[in-house]
Amino acid sequence: MEVRSSELVTQLVAAALVTASIAAPTTPQPVFERDVLPIFEANCVRCHGPKLRMAHMDLSTYDHVLKGGESGDVVVPGKPNESRLYQKIQKGLMPADKKDALSSEQIEVVRKWIEAGGANIESAGSVEVGGTR
Numbered sequence: 001m002e003v004r005s006s007e008l009v010t011q012l013v014a015a016a017l018v019t020a021s022i023a024a025p026t027t028p029q030p031v032f033e034r035d036v037l038p039i040f041e042a043n044c045v046r047c048h049g050p051k052l053r054m055a056h057m058d059l060s061t062y063d064h065v066l067k068g069g070e071s072g073d074v075v076v077p078g079k080p081n082e083s084r085l086y087q088k089i090q091k092g093l094m095p096a097d098k099k100d101a102l103s104s105e106q107i108e109v110v111r112k113w114i115e116a117g118g119a120n121i122e123s124a125g126s127v128e129v130g131g132t133r
C-alpha cells in the first residue's frame with residue numbers, strides 16, 4: 001500500500017510538471033540588447049547618453065544602465081516597482097520633454113525585463129523553446 005501510494009504521488013507530480021511546462025509562456029523574456037536597448041536609444045539616449053549625461057546617467061550601454069544615475073541605482077533586478085527607471089516611464093515622467101513618449105508596449109517590455117532579472121543577453125539555458133523543430 002505504502003509503495004503504491006508513493007508511486008501515485010510520483011505520477012501526479014510528474015503530470016503536474018508536464019502541465020506546467022506546457023502552460024509556460026513560449027515568448028522568451030526580454031533581454032537588454034535585443035529588446036530594451038533599442039527603446040533607450042530611440043527615446044532616452046539623446047539626454048542620457050555619452051554626450052549629454054543628464055542626471056549623471058548614461059543609458060546607452062548595459063554597464064552604464066546598471067551604474068544608475070545621480071541618485072544611485074535605477075534598476076533593481078526582479079523589482080520593477082522599486083526601480084526608479086521603471087517608475088519614471090510608468091508615470092510618464094520620462095522622456096522629460098514628452099517627445100517620443102513610450103508606448104504601453106514599450107513600458108511593458110521594460111517592466112518584464114526588470115522583473116525577469118534584468119539580463120543583458122539571453123543566457124544559453126533560456127534560449128530553448130522546444131517542439132519547434
Ligand code: HEC
Pocket residue numbers: 040043044045046047048054055057068069070071072074084085086088089094095096097102
Ligand atoms: C529631454 C531630455 C530627457 C529625455 C529624453 C529623457 N530624460 Fe530622463 N532625465 C532627464 C532629466 C533632466 C533628469 C533629472 C531630473 C529628474 O530626475 O526628473 C532625468 C532623470 C532621469 C532618471 C532619474 C535618475 C536619477 O538617478 O535620479 C531616470 C531613471 C530617467 N531620467 C530615465 C529616463 C528614461 C528611461 C528615458 C527614456 C524613456 C529618459 N529618462 C529620457 C532628462 C531626460
